[in-house]
Amino acid sequence: MLKEERHLTILNEVALHNRVLLSDLADILKVSIDTVRRDVTALDEENKLRKVHGGAIALGYASYSPRHSNIYALDQKIQIAKKASSFLRDGSVVLIDGGTTCLELARVIPENLKLTCFTLSLPVALELLKKPNVEVIFIGGKLSKDAQISIGANAVQHLSEIQVDFGFIGTGYVDPEGGLTEFDWDIVQVKKAVIAASKKTVLLSISEKLNSKHRYKTCDVTAIDIMITELDASDSLLNAFKNKEIHLL
Amino acid sequence: MLKEERHLTILNEVALHNRVLLSDLADILKVSIDTVRRDVTALDEENKLRKVHGGAIALGYASYSPRHSNIYALDQKIQIAKKASSFLRDGSVVLIDGGTTCLELARVIPENLKLTCFTLSLPVALELLKKPNVEVIFIGGKLSKDAQISIGANAVQHLSEIQVDFGFIGTGYVDPEGGLTEFDWDIVQVKKAVIAASKKTVLLSISEKLNSKHRYKTCDVTAIDIMITELDASDSLLNAFKNKEIHLL
DNA sequence: AATAATATTGCAAAAAACAGCAAATTGTTA
């Protein structure tokens, strides 16, 4: 395999899951961890991702730059965001999670829609502030450097005090059997709290993430009320989710 | 086989598979690897593909756009920020307000400095997240659309629960007699809370704002412990502040 | 503080690139 190919694959993985472990990459690419490390170092120097201890994260992972240019699978995410926005009504009180797909949802909110939006994502908050008729409430707390969202006991505590009509969440990985999983334990805690704070939980995920798992579990797929991908609800890729009492869209 | 034929075959392979190994090409074309190398070099120079170590890849294949950073440098504010940063020590717990000057302060924090930073400004928080040794805690609440900071009872309440070594604040207007004033009432409430939460309050203000007032009052200038402008402390423009028990810098 | 995980560094083997050269091919001209 060519080095360039590996670089592409790495960027792909990073763009898809926002963060990856060097060990996972070595596994995927079937090369030594040293090689992956060197690749990631090179990509870091090219400013195409950020190398962190043990792995790499996407730069501008939901960065506040107004340009969409470096968001992975943007078209699909916009498609998902548009589907998700169909749930919004004047006066709705919603909670929007972090991640690039949720960021797109924030972007596509119509200018004239009157909403109350809670969020714990800095980029999402900034995006929501551009909407004149959206009241934005930020759930404070310790901030995660990677995900740029509030994490920790404080955020969880605050979330426990609210109840919203819809909670729009993303996930690192989703699998019909393994449920929603994440790379990061702190993120899982917050996502659990988000789900608990939502009357209806809406999962936004591009189809590429289907059937992938990771270390920490947020919840079973049955905890999700509505699942939105860029695919048609009848798509066979979604078959495994069809008998789970989830509304597919 | 003619050179042109080989070139076409190579381009075809690249177009088809996005990548090609020189060894494979040599095999397919039944020529030495050197010849293939020369062919690929030529095609690279013609910009019909990209030659990489061990093979070639299609042009559009690796097209991840690098990031763009829009750094707008206001000299005076950076100057102020640098002066302000001299107060920071390893282990300091500080609170950084919103506004462009405070944002510059967040920017100039040294990479190796270990800090705990509270803030209620979205842009400041994002900037602080870039510092590896800074723990960032965001004071949540309703967000102000123009100031991009937390305002309202929630934010004030949270501020009342903390105590920091230094509170770095900006202000809309400052006057030796009229004190610190603002255009917006909500902002004033938050700034009052910030001052109350700070053992020492540091005002960052460019000299242009000196001797200006507005409608709502945050505090008297005597409530400020340290005042930093881009001017030298002995500058005559600061005369009016010199008998106010303020440390000028 | 102890332990595990990850980084760093230096090194050696393998692969690839490079430079020079000679044989083979092609095109031109006498």
Place this chain on the structure above:
DNA sequence: TAACAATTTGCTGTTTTTTGCAATATTATT
């Protein structure tokens, strides 16, 4: 056709790049 130059091609030895390994340092985690 023969001679010749120009180009192409394959080969050789050398240099550079890549990759994996191991020893050591650094960083997280408990």
